[in-house]
Amino acid sequence: MVSEINAYRGSTLIKVFYAVLLTALLSMPQAFAGECLTRGTGDLGMIVERAIGSVKIVDTSAHKELFQVKGLGDLSHASAVFSRDARYAFVFGRDGGLSKVDMLCGTLVNRVVQAGNSIGGAISQDGRLVAVSNYKPGGVKVFDVDTLKLVADIPAGTSIKNASKTVGLVDAPDQKFVFSLYDTGEIWIADMTTPTSPVITKFTNVGRQPYDGLITPDGRHYIAGLFGEDGMAMLDLWQRKPSVTRILNNYGRGNRKLPVYKMPHLEGWAVAGNHAFMPAVGHHRVLVVDTNTWEEVTQIPVHSQPVFVVARPDGRYVWVNFAHPDNDTIQVIDTLTHKIVHTMKPGKGVLHMEFSPRGEQVWMSVRDEDEVHIYDTRTFKKLSTLEVDKPSGIFFTSRAHKTGL
């Protein structure tokens, strides 16, 4: 009788144990799924922590950090693109590392070191291919987004050994990549319709030392900035037989050269109506260019040498940050009047800005403060501050749906 009671007690205890376990599991579906989140990805973002080789995944609605993902290597000058489902980020490190981050699970899914030194990349129109622009060795490598396996190697020269450094790599409509060859002064179009056999169209003698490139938001005009001369090279991709034309000759690059503290980023340009706003290399000016004629309209004097000149998504204002030692300042320009309507000093080392997709907020990396600030773009009021270790690039998932970003 005694043993019967004990046995009964034993089975009750077992039942209670399992019941408690079950209840715990039922109440924690997220933990259950390995910490992955079941949520929309339209309001996710990624911030590069350049000094410690990690990224932070953030919620741009709640202004909160969701995950920190480590082990991405050298992230100085790192950039990122997103998968078409807006779940995965592909991060291009300076050390040639290509990392795939799962933003719903906060994990590093895959990482390949595909070159010795690289400088950004792009994702194809169909979202199936990710391309990386390399310095050492030069050329462009193309990978499958699922596996990060090499699909195509484009040497950008007669062989891999003598391949040029490539810069300004962007995606273009009709499953193309476009990029510039720094060493040889060329622009190449790679049609990736058959991924393993890119069809290359080459434009030579476009100008000396193209150092960066951009494509207009409509995917029509590819423009390469030239470090070696005064002007830019432009390709109209809409023409049946595209050719390179020189624009903005003598805009000032070669005229009373100032020391260039930091090369401006052409990807950070801005289009507002028919005007494009671009940093004038080495000058304390923002260039305004008519996008119908590609001629200079005016130059707007600003605080220092501009680095990023970025339009609020509606194009009503452009926001400008500056090179060292003036990188504590931001200026906001009215695109109708060309007047500076606001100057602010968020702190030392303002490296990058990213607008929310519909423009109501701007996120700003303030490196030397280890902070990312979030501002209301209408009132300039600071809404939130996030602690981030030496933040640099900020990238929101809405880029997944845009050409050239």
Place this chain on the structure above:
Amino acid sequence: MVSEINAYRGSTLIKVFYAVLLTALLSMPQAFAGECLTRGTGDLGMIVERAIGSVKIVDTSAHKELFQVKGLGDLSHASAVFSRDARYAFVFGRDGGLSKVDMLCGTLVNRVVQAGNSIGGAISQDGRLVAVSNYKPGGVKVFDVDTLKLVADIPAGTSIKNASKTVGLVDAPDQKFVFSLYDTGEIWIADMTTPTSPVITKFTNVGRQPYDGLITPDGRHYIAGLFGEDGMAMLDLWQRKPSVTRILNNYGRGNRKLPVYKMPHLEGWAVAGNHAFMPAVGHHRVLVVDTNTWEEVTQIPVHSQPVFVVARPDGRYVWVNFAHPDNDTIQVIDTLTHKIVHTMKPGKGVLHMEFSPRGEQVWMSVRDEDEVHIYDTRTFKKLSTLEVDKPSGIFFTSRAHKTGL
């Protein structure tokens, strides 16, 4: 002893039962979370099944149906907007129903019947407010996106009783909604900075019977089409003191009027470079308008009365569908040459087209075939066919990040 053994057996059975249950639960994390999916939402879409009051949630990468969600009421002429996280769709039914659909779980989260008859809506720049344009009674109602509770009621008249029908409701930068009053010929701007106290700016005598409106992708120009006269009313929201100007007078609406089989949708217009392409009401023509001067450049003769004139996202081509009885046909226009480069007949009742965000695919509702077709926009090759009951509007989540969509 016998009873001891039985007791032992009982507890073993209990343990086995719980262990099996646990294993089953552990192996089905998705079922466990109530069938909700853990996945990115950047490549989701929603297709309206107009006749049976349901919507289908689709994966635009896999070309597959994920869920069917029922019980949304009268969905003739239904449209949708998306939450800023791209997880929820807000569907505007013809019967005044406002439905909130969870696209990750395939569920109808909430539904309010907020008027007797309504005609579309918009979501605010910050993603917190959803507004509905009503016919019976007239006016605009504004709801909280989380709860669908009424936040503000804008009667569009001196009282709710005599409120005008409202049309062409769009979101605009700086947390605004803009809409037109059909009965009184007005355009109103509602600044929703304080959601419970909209600040209204009214423009009167804009023209007779505005029947639809659109806002340019940069949020600068709001344009109302006029049913009662020959021309359109335009508001430049970038000016400090905006005023309404009349554009495109005598473009043909009043000149040798044809019977109008279906009012064209102005939201389906297209901007390519400096040219806007719009349906000419009642004519077999597409209007081309210079967006600098807002003057007519030319008219392109097309197959029949255009309904939607939609640009591929890069603006290189515009795709046009037509009113009954010619709604079996699609034409594609080259925006540089203004030539028709392709004509196709997908089937009877082509009601709507939606491009993938970067333009490589177009999805097309072919109502009378109960099919949605997916085409490659470069080759015009049909890639896939989905079975959908009387499909009409198709909406992809990338709209969450765009002004005026």
